[in-house]
Amino acid sequence: MDEIISYYNQFDEWGRPEREPIEFKVNWHYIKKYLPEDGHVLDNGAGPGKYSMELAKEGYTVTLSDLTPRLVELARSKANEMNLNGQFNDFLVSDAKELSMLEEDQFDASLMLGPYRMKMPECRQSKNYIELQKRGE
Numbered sequence: 001m002d003e004i005i006s007y008y009n010q011f012d013e014w015g016r017p018e019r020e021p022i023e024f025k026v027n028w029h030y031i032k033k034y035l036p037e038d039g040h041v042l043d044n045g046a047g048p049g050k051y052s053m054e055l056a057k058e059g060y061t062v063t064l065s066d067l068t069p070r071l072v073e074l075a076r077s078k079a080n081e082m083n084l085n086g087q088f089n090d091f092l093v094s095d096a097k098e099l100s101m102l103e104e105d106q107f108d109a110s111l112m113l114g115p116y117r118m119k120m121p122e123c124r125q126s127k128n129y130i131e132l133q134k135r136g137e
Helices: 002-008 021-034 050-057 069-081 114-124 127-132
Strands: 040-044 061-066 088-093 109-111
Touching: 002 069, 021 050, 040 050, 050 061, 050 069, 061 069, 069 088
Parallel strands: 040 061, 040 109, 061 088
Antiparallel strands: none
């Protein structure tokens, strides 16, 4: 895990969507298409929270998690700077597969973008991840 944290500490992850705008626009299109109209969203592996900020602007309650402490602090700072703190339930430093600190059935939707999507089957099938989603909705 230290290698991953070291890697993400080396560059401007917040500015990446501006440098690669097509990725952000395509992702955002599908996020909006498939998310419920409102609710509580887990942005797991969120980095500095670019998508989380957009979700917060749209009125969603967001819980942000990422492995890299510097990026979680940057996300907290950006939420404060954008006056979005009230839309955030929490900012967590955690591995995408280790979410036992979260309550079961609390999220209406979850995101896992970036390199975590490559491990999605592994993460989504973990007991922790499945139990976080609300049932029957």
